[in-house]
Amino acid sequence: MEMLQKLGRRPVVLTAPAFALLLAVLGIPVVQLFLTSLNAPAFSLSNYQGFFEQxxxxxxxxxxxxxxxxxxxxxxxxxxxxxxxxxxxxxxxxxxxxxxxxxxxxxxxxxxxxxxxxxxxxxxxxxxxxxxxxxxxxxxxxxxxxxxxxxxxxxxxxxxxxxxxxxxxxxxxxxxxxxxxxxxxxxxxxxxxxxxxxxxxxxxxxxxxxxxxxxxxxxxxxxxxxxxxxxxxxxxxxxxxxxxxxxxxxxxxxxxxxxxxxxxxxxxxxxxxxxxxxxQATQKSWSSRVHSFAALTRFLKDLAAPYRAKRWTVQLYSAGSASRLSTIAGAVFVILVVAYLLFPGLIIVVMSFSGGPGLEFPPSSLSLKWYRAFLGDPSWTGAFWNSIQIAVAVAILSTIIGTVAAYGINRTSPRVRAVQTMAILAPITLPVVVVGIATYFGLLKLGLMGTMAGLVLAHSTGAIAYVVVIVLATLANFDQRLEQAAQSMRAAPLQVFMRVTLPLILPGIIGGAVFAFIGSFDEVVITSLVSGFAMQTLPLKMLENISQEIEPTIAAVGSMLTLLPVLWLIILYATWWRSKARARPV
CATH class of the missing domain: 1.10.3720.10 (MetI-like)
Known part of the structure; x- marks a missing residue:
């Protein structure tokens, strides 16, 4: 037990499970895939040359x-x-x-x-x-x-x-x-x-x-x-x-x-x-790149300084007639952008209640027939249940590993923290199709192609990144003096984490779990590559429907998935509100 506590004090040990999973599913396969592209062990650039020759x-x-x-x-x-x-x-x-x-x-x-x-x-x-x-x-x-x-x-x-x-x-x-x-x-x-x-x-x-x-x-x-x-x-x-x-x-x-x-x-x-x-870094970089242009701009502005001073004196106490116009223009612009973001989803929700033989807007009659069609079709319900099972497993696995990794990363030096964070974020900062190809290669070597375990591991590489980012943001606002106070009362490291740290960062953990679930439930590119056509998820079923023929049942599915974010936001808000109420006495 004492040895476990000593190991728990080392941040590298806490990040080991996350990096082990990342290396097994993505890191090592990327290296092997790169060697394959070079025709190892012969090592040639013929594949790259062939690509550019076409x-x-x-x-x-x-x-x-x-x-x-x-x-x-x-x-x-x-x-x-x-x-x-x-x-x-x-x-x-x-x-x-x-x-x-x-x-x-x-x-x-x-x-x-x-x-x-x-x-x-x-x-x-x-x-x-x-x-x-x-x-x-x-x-x-x-x-x-x-x-x-x-x-x-x-x-x-x-x-x-x-x-x-x-x-x-x-x-x-x-x-x-x-x-x-x-x-x-x-x-x-x-x-x-x-x-x-x-x-x-x-x-x-x-x-x-x-x-x-x-x-x-x-x-x-x-x-x-x-x-x-x-x-x-x-x-x-x-x-x-x-x-x-x-x-x-x-x-x-x-x-x-x-x-x-x-x-x-x-x-x-x-x-x-x-x-x-x-x-500061951005300002320094940009100032060095546009130094000459800025100098010319300052020279021209200095020439116009007397005119600007006279104009400012005249307009200092004048009524701001243009402010109301700019406010109205800004409000209209934001309304148009929000409408552009929300209108397609609202269209799907309305059309899903159509009672006609096909999709129509506005609906000539209202009906729940397409929702009943979804619930009565085993191919749709089976795909939905597969997605739920995989997403729940991914959320549990990635939340545990990601929270522990974030706690360890938070305890390291700033330079090491930056390197570790970028490594964990690789699955969501690199093109998803490249991650999918590497994951396909890795699961093929592990013999997990087309299995639920393989899909869970493939989705967890990206889900851990979401959990780490959100929990790290929560830990950034965490007062470590509370942990030091608990340790001064002779509390063991595990007790400090369970009784002090965990309750205060719980909103971040729940937020990470929600985003991990969403990321897994909606994933389609990696799933299409590593499922091996043996296991169909809801996104794959929807993609197949969109590619071949659009049946009205997909409108009911789309409507449910459009309304689902409202549930996530309610969960996140309720978690935040409870944590705020709990922290208020402190």
Whole structure:
């Protein structure tokens, strides 16, 4: 017992289970897959050379990068002002808007893709509306093209851009902007010179996350795009399913991985550092890169200084007539963005109650027939039950291992903490199709392909990352003096953790478990690769339905998965409220 307590005091021991699972399922298979791409032990670059010798492969690669860059740019253009307007809103409005952004983020990506198929299809909502109004004589080509791909991908990725921006913007001291205004700076100048530089860490984190995730997009381009809109992930998945030669597929996967690693190494994604350090590093990096341009800008502004001083004196006590117009414009902009995020889900919910022979909006009659069809179809209920079992097992396993790992990482030095955190976050910061290929290779070696245990291990690599991030954020606000006080009362380390630490970080643990469950329940790319067609989950059943024929039953499934995030938010809020009430006497 005494030896166990001594080992428990060493942070490395606490992180060992997480890294052991990560190495067995993902780390070692990645190395083996890389050696396979090099034709080990002969070691040659023939697979990479063969990839670039085919013009179609190069075209798909550049197309993947272009789609990812454009999607990231659109998300930043829409997401930055949205996050800024949310942060500057009143407290109650801000909380409500954050919840409205979280709901689509927690909703299944498959459901949101399916919603856009219903909206943009030849017989979808928009074309039917235009046909009924007599504005068009034949359906518009709104789907199976690049525009539809951008609409669907931006809809899915926009919350991922907004949330990091919100996290950084909420930590900015607004008194700095007020001080700039008091010195005579106009609103835009105060924003440009004070607020914007401090928010650049959020821009960097959000853009990197969106770009890297877009590199591995598979379902949305396949469902909404045409033959000329295929991405490299589609090529990789098709190669795995149709070819027994893994070497060319491994080379394609590592080319995609190399792009992600180069981008991450160039800009850096420091999720373990504090906001202040990130802000300082970003300001230093940007100031060094644009030093000459900034000097020229300052020179021109100095020339215009007398004019600006005279204009500020004239306008100092003038009424702010433009403030009301800008407030209205900002409110309209936020409403449009929130409607864009929520409208597809609401369409699915309404259409699921249609009583007609097919999907229609608005429904001519109301009925629960599609919900009854779902409950009466063994293929749907069986897939749903498989997903529930796998997600529960993943949530339990990843919560235990991830919480212990987060506790150990929190006790290490800052430099070691950064390395360990980035290693654990690899499954969710790298393109998902690359993680899927490596996991497929690893489970194939372990003999767990097509088994529930294999799926649980495959999903847990990413779920542990969610748990570690959330629990680390909770531990960052934990007062370690409470543990020291308990230790001074001769409490054993295990007693200190169970009686002091665990109750106070319980909201973070429950939040991590919820996100681990959601991530597993909604996972489709890795599942499609490692299930081996032996075990069908609900996302795989939905993907099969979307790819082959859209039956109305999927609307009922999509409706339930759309309303499910509301339940998650209620659970998280109830947990937070109880923890706040428990901590109030302390």
């Amino acid at each position: 013009t179609s492969n190069v075209r798909v690669l550049f197309q993947t990068i272009k789609i990812s860059v454009v999607t990231t740019a659109i998300c930043l253009i829409i997401g930055y002002p949205t996050a800024y307007l949310i942060v500057t809103a009143s407290k109650h409005v801000r909380v409500a808007l954050i919840v409205l952004v979280l709901i689509p983020w927690l909703t299944s990506g498959l459901v949101r893709t399916y919603a856009w198929v219903v909206i943009l299809g030849d017989h979808g909502l928009i074309n039917n509306l235009l046909l009924n109004l007599g504005l068009i004589s034949s359906p518009l080509p709104l789907i199976y093209n690049r525009l539809a791909v951008y609409i669907g991908m931006v809809h899915i990725m926009l919350p991922i851009m907004i949330l990091p921006l919100l996290s950084v913007m909420q930590g900015i001291d607004t008194s700095l902007v007020a001080a700039a205004r008091s010195m005579g700076a106009r609103p835009f100048t105060a924003f440009q010179r004070v607020f914007l530089p401090l928010s650049l860490p959020g821009v960097r984190s959000g853009s990197l996350l969106v770009f890297v995730v877009c590199l591995g997009f598979y379902v949305t381009p396949q469902a909404l795009g045409g033959l000329g809109d295929a991405m490299l992930s589609t090529f990789i998945v098709s190669q795995v399913r149709t070819s027994f030669n893994l070497a060319p597929t491994a080379a394609a996967a590592f080319i995609l991985l190399a792009i992600a690693v180069v981008v991450l190494s160039m800009f850096g994604l420091d999720v373990s550092g504090s906001h202040s350090r990130a802000a």
